[in-house]
Amino acid sequence: MKGIVLAAGKGTRLYPMTKPVCKPLLPVYDKPLIYYPIAILMQAGISDIMVIVPPGETDTFRALLGDGSGYGVQITYAEQPVARGIADALLIGREFVGEDQVCLVLGDNIFYAHDLGATLKKAAAQEAGATVFGYWVEDPHPFGVVEFDENGRAISIEEKPRHPKSNYIVPGLYFYDNQVMEIAVGLKPSARGELEITDVNLEYLRRGQLQVVPLEKNFTWLDAGTADSLLEAGRTIRNIQEETGRYVGCLEELGLQEGWLTPEQVHATGDELSMTLYGKYLQCL
Numbered sequence: 001m002k003g004i005v006l007a008a009g010k011g012t013r014l015y016p017m018t019k020p021v022c023k024p025l026l027p028v029y030d031k032p033l034i035y036y037p038i039a040i041l042m043q044a045g046i047s048d049i050m051v052i053v054p055p056g057e058t059d060t061f062r063a064l065l066g067d068g069s070g071y072g073v074q075i076t077y078a079e080q081p082v083a084r085g086i087a088d089a090l091l092i093g094r095e096f097v098g099e100d101q102v103c104l105v106l107g108d109n110i111f112y113a114h115d116l117g118a119t120l121k122k123a124a125a126q127e128a129g130a131t132v133f134g135y136w137v138e139d140p141h142p143f144g145v146v147e148f149d150e151n152g153r154a155i156s157i158e159e160k161p162r163h164p165k166s167n168y169i170v171p172g173l174y175f176y177d178n179q180v181m182e183i184a185v186g187l188k189p190s191a192r193g194e195l196e197i198t199d200v201n202l203e204y205l206r207r208g209q210l211q212v213v214p215l216e217k218n219f220t221w222l223d224a225g226t227a228d229s230l231l232e233a234g235r236t237i238r239n240i241q242e243e244t245g246r247y248v249g250c251l252e253e254l255g256l257q258e259g260w261l262t263p264e265q266v267h268a269t270g271d272e273l274s275m276t277l278y279g280k281y282l283q284c285l
Helices: 035-043 058-065 088-092 116-124 179-185 197-206 227-244 251-257 263-272 277-283
Strands: 002-006 048-053 074-079 102-106 109-112 130-136 144-148 154-159 173-176 210-214 220-223
Touching (some): 035 102, 035 109, 088 102, 109 227, 144 197, 179 197
Parallel strands (some): 002 048
Antiparallel strands (some): 102 173, 130 173, 144 154
8 A cells, every 4th residue: 555645735824834834844742744644654554655745845855754764664755736635646646556555644634542553554454445534523614524324324425514414524534445546537626626535535435435434532633734723733742742651653663663664773863863852762762
């Protein structure tokens, strides 16, 4: 399975912060925001990753992430010339995905749970169809809203509805089989001129091949798209790390856990960053 991180948003809701710097490079507590979606892919067992960035930003991201070898993965880059919607990432990554399955994650989404890796690996193991998640929120209006029947089966998804049929939204994490490439090619722009990921999910629903997994209350999902949510995300990450003693989104630790890095490699990075708490944490792994 290949992994795609869509990190090409302009971040206009965060102006003036994001005028000089791309939103996924902003800090969320002690790490750049982009670390957290990459961590999601790594916990799903995915080591071949494409990061889609804004025009002219490839070198900036490469300066941070390199080719991924420091985390035990392979990272390549592509640019999204024009913001055409989430589903456009599938078209940009078409050659990269090839005949494989793909997991698409948004560059400003953060997920955390103590058993998150098991949930993600189960979704990645599905050989046919699509798997997305349902997350309960107070205000579902700004999101894609999923409706379940009495048996817990998804029966509809609406993008930014005026009258939501539930409080469950589909956060920015999607697992697809290779059918998604053909579905993405056939998409038509919505009324707002974008290729909607909800239309992709609706096509899988129409085919009877969409699995929507409701996330339990122990799951934390954060959408760091506004100043308030960015601040809340930083506070949440800090609290989790202080309470558990484990770092969230630590890519070197995940590479070690997946067997892609050796302890010696992780400790060497820790030595380079020994002036920081992050580096000291790596030294102790």
